Amino acid sequence: MQDLFAIAPLTHDASSSQAPHAHSEGQLFWIQQGLMSAHTDAGQWAMPMGCLGWAPPGHRHGAAYHGPTRGHNFYFAEAWSRARMPPDIRVVRATPLLAALLEALRRDDLDAERRAPYCLTLADALSREPCHPFYLPMPSDARLRNLAARLMAQPASADDLDTLAHSAGMSRRTLMRRFQNETGWSLGQWRRQMRLRHALQALAEGASITAAGMEAGYDSLGAFSSAFKRFLGKTPSEWQAKAIKPGLPD
Template identity: 35%
Template structure:
């Protein structure tokens, strides 16, 4: 199977929608100097992308997902999506036929990865495109499908607004998260009242302004930590006055401190 860095140059690329098998798995590898930026596109087959090293950001029809190491993102068939990554990236990319995806989520979501799921993807990535059906290979992909369906959903989703005024605000906040303007300042900049802006944010994202900004901090923190940034730097870049206040927010959002959360995904690695 080709690796993802080769897919970008179309070397040995086979369109997964055209492969008559229920699951097609590719290996993923990109060195430190590489970068991936795939513009909006869609597949007939559903897609699960497992990240072993590095981090992906994926925008899917109104939402942004961050995928840290030892996590994966599930993208249902037909969903319009764009993918970005920078730096080193390793993992697996599986395409699943809708005919066998009935037990999988109907919407995009980030999921945690068990050791069994990782090993099944690794094994399936070494199968030929047209692997023999009805025997051991079919049993392998069947168990793989069961593991994908059983994967635990992770809260690494940031709803993205479609209203142009809100999208401009969201883009500015993502570009400079340390500039923590209050709601009144953003409302003045957008030329609307605070109340109107509050209603618009709730309607477009299902969150309050404060909750959305906190979730923005969570997904950016996971992305930066996965790329090797220290807890102190992430806290500063998000505009926190101290690292402990950032750690408290992170623990409340994801149930573990940044150090523990990333250590579970990078055994032997300590964050400072």
């Protein structure tokens, strides 16, 4: 059974987006510089540098690149992907093991027989790695989706639950219950994640630390830095310095 179908560089010099689409083969994104995000009807995924994103065969998804983005795309044959790889879209950290396996697959001297064990180990390691925390689920109810879209367009909005419930045409209690049921998250948890993702995108596009935090609705630079470091293990300035650093190995 054929496994690896093709490898292609992922290169975007400025912010851009791709309309929702699907591939017959499985696609693995390896983000080595910058920030990419993917979206489906079910939710949105942020892929910072040092992450892998997996899109199974036939899964419709859109993509956006926030500032200069570099990495590689690995395409795996449809039958092999369905048999070996995760069945759903997922984003994981590019652990040293996963990164080493992908580097090995890029070697020119690997024939199909020598490549097969690397691909099998990759599939197993990818399936076992915990999903990255930068996922934002989306509700399916039309009123809740409209509310979510408005909040994403205005991340610094200070509207409280009563105001949001009124704008969605439902009671506060109904809003809280339906949002939790449809996304698995409380609205407060969802807003915190949405704000952090907005700030991450702004940093990748070159915004200052202060501007990124303020635009995302953080009350202070300290609050922004603390929230950011809890999720990424780096301060905003540390992450930005590496994310937009020019130049990558071929």
